[in-house]
Amino acid sequence: MIASVTGTRKRNDVYVYGVTAFPFKPRSLGQGIGDPPADVFLVPYRRLAGVVSKVDGFFSDSGKALRKNLTAHLGVLSHLFEKATILPAAFGSICPAASVKEHLAASYDSLVESLTELDGKxxxxxxxxxxxxxxxxxxxxxxxxxxxxxxxxxxxxxxxxxxxxxxxxxxxxxxxxxxxxxxxxxxxxxxxxxxxxxxxxxxxxxxxxxxxxxxxxxxxxxxxxxxxxxxxxxxxxxxxxxxxxxxxxxxxxxxxx
Incomplete structure (x- = not known):
């Protein structure tokens, strides 16, 4: 289940930026949402990987914080897009860390197909x-x-x-x-x-x-x-x-x- 932007964070939740092909070993995935910005990392499953970070500092009613996090979300996607094909997730996509692999497994064939279709585009x-x-x-x-x-x-x-x-x-x-x-x-x-x-x-x-x-x-x-x-x-x-x-x-x- 996805939490709302101003909801209550649960332990072990992660923020999801999208899905990319695996293995994918860039020098750095950069930093994403939060204050301070959280390091971005991969959650691999077979030939796929979820692109995620911790969600500390994400939940806020502040318009300034919301704009900052939206900018960070788009920045992560743009940074990765320079190096690989990525399927972007919607801004505000948050789920338990364990659910990332579950989603990749449940939608594995269609995600691989989408990455193949969008590769190089x-x-x-x-x-x-x-x-x-x-x-x-x-x-x-x-x-x-x-x-x-x-x-x-x-x-x-x-x-x-x-x-x-x-x-x-x-x-x-x-x-x-x-x-x-x-x-x-x-x-x-x-x-x-x-x-x-x-x-x-x-x-x-x-x-x-x-x-x-x-x-x-x-x-x-x-x-x-x-x-x-x-x-x-x-x-x-x-x-x-x-x-x-x-x-x-x-x-x-x-x-x-």
Whole structure:
């Protein structure tokens, strides 16, 4: 069972950062959550290892402590990700030390499969947002009939508004399809997240590590072509957070999953 972030720590509990392949012998696993920061170590089971640390100093209602521990959690994952493939656990994943091997044993085949599938791959988070004035101009330029101003009745105006909304939706779909088509040769997997009226898409893409430079080049070309209409934001490279199929050390009590 996973304890909540502000719960009561039990003896022999450990904080879990994720799962990696074993044997894995870096010079140092670094330090993680807590005050003072706890040393990170491995709990091996056959070809797997849980990446953990003690949880002293983790439980706190302080927003400052929470932010510090979140930064430490992400830092451990980033440090390990430079050296190996890792399946990240959710922030706040805490369990009895003995449960780590139990979880690795119970999910052994699927965890090995996930590590194999994600080996040599990374995640990039990409979002694209329209500039509203430029979007409306682009829609009217592509469908000049929408620029007509001879809408005399309320019904005419309502119908005109519906036509503009429909044209915007068509453009959104066409732009999304065109952008992902240009990135498609490098995509190993894709997870599209929420969107709204001005956000064209929020997505996580999975690519090979060796393709990162080419992916950046593709993005630069797309931004150059569409930069007056769309603002792009890119975060990465990251461990493959969005592509871990196994719910690592997760239960309904995990407050920060």
């Amino acid at each position: 990374l995640e990039v988070r990409l979002s694209a947002s329209y500039r509203e004035k430029e979007l409306l101009k682009a829609v009217i330029d592509s469908e000049p009939r929408l620029a007509r101003g001879d809408h005399r009745t309320l019904g005419d105006k309502i119908e005109h508004g519906k036509e503009i909304i429909g044209a915007i939706e068509r453009k959104r779909e066409n732009d999304r399809r065109a952008i992902f088509a240009r990135l498609e040769p490098l995509l190993r997997d894709l997870a599209v997240h929420s969107e709204d009226s001005t956000v064209l898409f929020r997505a996580s893409v999975l690519i090979a590590r060796e393709d990162l430079a080419q992916f950046d080049h593709f993005l630069e070309e797309i931004a150059r072509d569409l930069g007056q209409l769309i603002d792009f934001r890119c975060v990465g490279p990251l461990p493959p957070y969005s592509f871990v199929k196994e719910a690592l050390f997760l239960s309904k009590e995990a407050a920060w999953a």
